[in-house]
Amino acid sequence: MKKYLLIVLVLYLIVVAFKCESDDGLVTQEDEQTELSILKTEIETLANTSICNETTTCKFIAFGDKPCGGPWSYLLYSTSINTNELENLVEVYNKKEKEYNTKWGVMSNCAIVTMPTNVECENNHCVAVY
Template sequence: MMKLNQFLLLGSMAVLMSLTQSCSQANGGNTTASPQDLYAQIQQAASTEGCTSSTDCGLLPIGNKPCGGPEAYMAYSKTNSDVAALEKMGKQYEEMRKQYNKDNQVIGTCQVTPKPNVSCIRNQCVASEKNTRIQ
């Protein structure tokens, strides 16, 4: 089941990267950072290394679906990441995605992206199995 979740997460990230490229092209590079560049910055800032327990880990909501809610979640280590900067970039990216969806009249299936569990495994924060709780 873990491999399936990893595959789904990687597939979601591939779609997300494709969408950020579209956003970058649609914006014509007029912003200080394209959505693709901002996403790359978020990936760099979200260190997953250095946890000692699962409480040292966090999940950052990524993007925005047309019906609302995040497109994905990214695990990070609270001890090795600048959490305030990460959350600020995450909000900025969310706003870029909202604007893109609005400008391009994007529609979606309105499925909720389940928030995964995050665990510290071998000193690394890892998003795993879907959380079955209703958010």
């Protein structure tokens, strides 16, 4: 799984380093969407590598930024991974998505995503409780 994360990170760096620019030198909406998609995959991959057991704790974090307000979802993970790295990546992603939404006038539904009341460990995976 670490190989996969490394591959995603390398691809992200390549896209950022050699991203196509429009004729007027400005980054396009498609460029920014690609950057967000790569970062989202990196975050989800890291969270999905986490496992839970009697020595770890399950947690959740608001993930994404809906144009109408609030997160798109809540990401589940455990303390078996580098939680500081994950939380920092999510913070960067949420900020970039908010800027993207504002810059490009993105619309969404205004449905409120229910926040878990708790997260429990079942079969070594964190499961949301509502």
